[in-house]
Amino acid sequence: MTDSKYTNFDYELSQKILTMLKGGYPAKLKKVLIVTAPLWFKAPFRILRLFVREKLRERVHTVSAPQLSAHVPRASLPTLEHCRNCYTNNLQNNKLDGVIDEYVISNYIPPVKTQNGVIEHEVARDMTSDRVARLEQPDAMHISDPPYTCDTGPLRQGTFHHAKLPSNLSKNRYTDVLCYDHSRVLLSQTDPEDPTTDYINANYVDGYKQKNAFICTQGPLPKTFSDFWRMVWEQGCVALVMTTGGRAQPVLRFLHLVRRAQRTALADLGDAWAGHSRGPPIVVHCSAGIGRTGTFITLEVCTSRLAAEGVADVRGAVERVRAQRAHSIQMPDQYVFCHLALLEYAIGSYACEEKCLRFVSVYFRKHI
Structure with missing residues (x-):
């Protein structure tokens, strides 16, 4: 100026x-x-x-x-x-x-x-107190939403026409976090004269060998509170996950509890559920439904595949999640967290089979 x-x-x-x-x-x-x-x-x-x-x-x-x-x-x-x-x-x-x-x-x-061709930055100039605290605790691996983003690459092909309709704009928590048209969750129309009453900022995301295993959505607003619960009811969901922060071990333990809760609820449904054998979609949300939510789902997909096949592909999992829920996995910290938590899962009590140990050995030879 x-x-x-x-x-x-x-x-x-x-x-x-x-x-x-x-x-x-x-x-x-x-x-x-x-x-x-x-x-x-x-x-x-x-x-x-x-x-x-x-x-x-x-x-x-x-x-x-x-x-x-x-x-x-x-x-x-x-x-x-x-x-x-x-x-x-x-x-x-x-x-x-x-x-x-x-x-x-x-x-x-x-x-x-520059030193050896590498630009050296003064780290303290570009830090938040959150990052400083985590540097002081190198073993603290978190799922979090710090104010940094790594989502700079082009998105998969997708449109946001419904999210941008004037009557739907106020239903989005953030103006720059919209949901794809091709994977959005459709609500039943409450007003036959208003087709936009079927809109909620939520997308289906596939899990490990399960189509539409999850519903990624934003935290409900006062205006969308009833829409949120209407979605839960209409989709027959029996497990809801609200992601906050956490280190690797608590997150892995929580992931195990979510799976167990889903199985228990599915058993209670009995013949009332005629869909996929693993049950209805699990609703996962944080604030915007992309950062911690995407991290949680990526970790669930990768750990499930690791336990079943002895292999995992974090990058591929993130790309598939992003293809259905735009901007998922927001920060470098979250992407790194997925790798570290996956390693901890492989060598921990959740998956101590020989194939998981082989995965750890191959991973270290490749990346360390």
């Missing part, structure tokens, strides 16, 4: 940005930097930011140009030079008045020293 005037202020654009931040999924937003904000902007901004979700509000910063080096490493801005050239050409072609501040455009991020 260097040298910007009040006449440059686009109210509609600002509203769109504010709306995006208000409804955004915290784990998908690392940091928002407003650079060299003038006084006329800072005053109303301090009021408007109060309407943004607290987890997002603490990630929005107003900084001066020299302070950028504490937030953004040069290596993460490969297009900076291109942007500078475009800005320079724009000034020259349009003969605009003004002088380019070379310090602001080119030099506000100091060069990063």
